Amino acid sequence: MTATFDGTAVPETLGDGAELILGEGRTPVLGVTGPDLPGETVRALLGRYGALLVRGLGLAAPADLGRAAQALGVTPMTEREGFTGRTDFGDGVYGASEWPADEPMCMHHERSYGDEVPAIALFGCLTAPRTGGATAVADARTVLAKLPADLVERFARDGWRLARTYRDIGVSWAESFGTQDTAEVDAYCRAHALDHEWLPDGGLRTVQHRAAVVRHPATGERLWFNQIAFLNELTMDPAVREYLVSLYGPGSLPFTTFRGDGEPVPAQVVETINEVYTAATVREPWQAGDLLVVDNLRTAHSREAYEGDREIVALFGDPVRLDGHVRPSAD
Numbered sequence: 001m002t003a004t005f006d007g008t009a010v011p012e013t014l015g016d017g018a019e020l021i022l023g024e025g026r027t028p029v030l031g032v033t034g035p036d037l038p039g040e041t042v043r044a045l046l047g048r049y050g051a052l053l054v055r056g057l058g059l060a061a062p063a064d065l066g067r068a069a070q071a072l073g074v075t076p077m078t079e080r081e082g083f084t085g086r087t088d089f090g091d092g093v094y095g096a097s098e099w100p101a102d103e104p105m106c107m108h109h110e111r112s113y114g115d116e117v118p119a120i121a122l123f124g125c126l127t128a129p130r131t132g133g134a135t136a137v138a139d140a141r142t143v144l145a146k147l148p149a150d151l152v153e154r155f156a157r158d159g160w161r162l163a164r165t166y167r168d169i170g171v172s173w174a175e176s177f178g179t180q181d182t183a184e185v186d187a188y189c190r191a192h193a194l195d196h197e198w199l200p201d202g203g204l205r206t207v208q209h210r211a212a213v214v215r216h217p218a219t220g221e222r223l224w225f226n227q228i229a230f231l232n233e234l235t236m237d238p239a240v241r242e243y244l245v246s247l248y249g250p251g252s253l254p255f256t257t258f259r260g261d262g263e264p265v266p267a268q269v270v271e272t273i274n275e276v277y278t279a280a281t282v283r284e285p286w287q288a289g290d291l292l293v294v295d296n297l298r299t300a301h302s303r304e305a306y307e308g309d310r311e312i313v314a315l316f317g318d319p320v321r322l323d324g325h326v327r328p329s330a331d
Contacts, residue, residue, distance in 0.1 A: 130308025
């Protein structure tokens with residue numbers, strides 16, 4: 001096991017010249033020499049730590065991330081129900097979410113609102129930003145343990161709901177569902193446990209009910225697994241939120257979250273969740289060529305604000321259906 005003395009990380013030498021570096025507040029870093037990814041070693045370390053940054057691979061193009069996924073035996077998923085635009089590079093590789101550089105993205109588990117969720121997330125750094133821009137991570141077990149017991153109990157019992165309204169603000173329903181055919185959207189919603197209705201102006205409203213606390217299918221550990229805080233309307237810029245409410249009326253925002261019983265999520269709950277995430281956050285600044293491997297069930301991730309060019313590619317895969325994750329219809 002790697003030790004630290006006076007805050008200095010001491011590397012642990014593994015096979016094939018790889019070194020593991022641990023440090024307080026840092027994502028574990030596996031240093032390798034050359035482009036070959038030691039898949040078995042990475043999978044073992046991922047099981048130990050929940051997230052691992054591999055340094056030294058020299059990723060330089062989107063296809064390199066696809067090859068890393070193959071080395072790890074990861075089955076890619078097609079992007080659906082996205083909240084932002086992404087460039088599709090093929091073979092399951094996508095560009096990073098199109099999000100303003102000066103606005104951080106809060107902690108979340110990728111597609112935790114889906115009926116089928118990615119068990120693993122891969123991120124590759126092709127161009128590192130001048131400052132900031134780390135993809136930070138937080139352990140869902142730690143977050144669950146640190147949240148107030150009464151907050152956890154209610155969400156564990158009732159779950160949470162995500163409501164989305166697709167209009168001409170943000171990503172369109174055609175982009176999110178990958179089709180312009182309303183019949184195909186109807187079929188998708190029926191198949192994936194989304195309540196939905198078409199609006200008179202051609203917009204679409206969806207509601208889905210999911211568990212907030214799940215068990216890891218491999219370890220059985222309880223995890224805080226949701227996007228209750230990140231996708232709540234209170235995370236929007238207040239001026240933007242007020243404008244959208246004035247334009248479309250209350251209840252028609254592009255996204256917001258509710259308690260599982262349909263009650264609004266109080267501002268204090270959103271603040272508390274984000275404060276606990278902040279306390280549990282670890283990070284490692286990107287370097288060009290890095291690969292970040294994340295157990296998407298056990299570990300949440302975020303994106304920090306940055307300056308300069310930043311090119312990150314992502315692949316989400318190994319789809320899994322979690323016991324009890326899909327809750328009864330919102331109807």
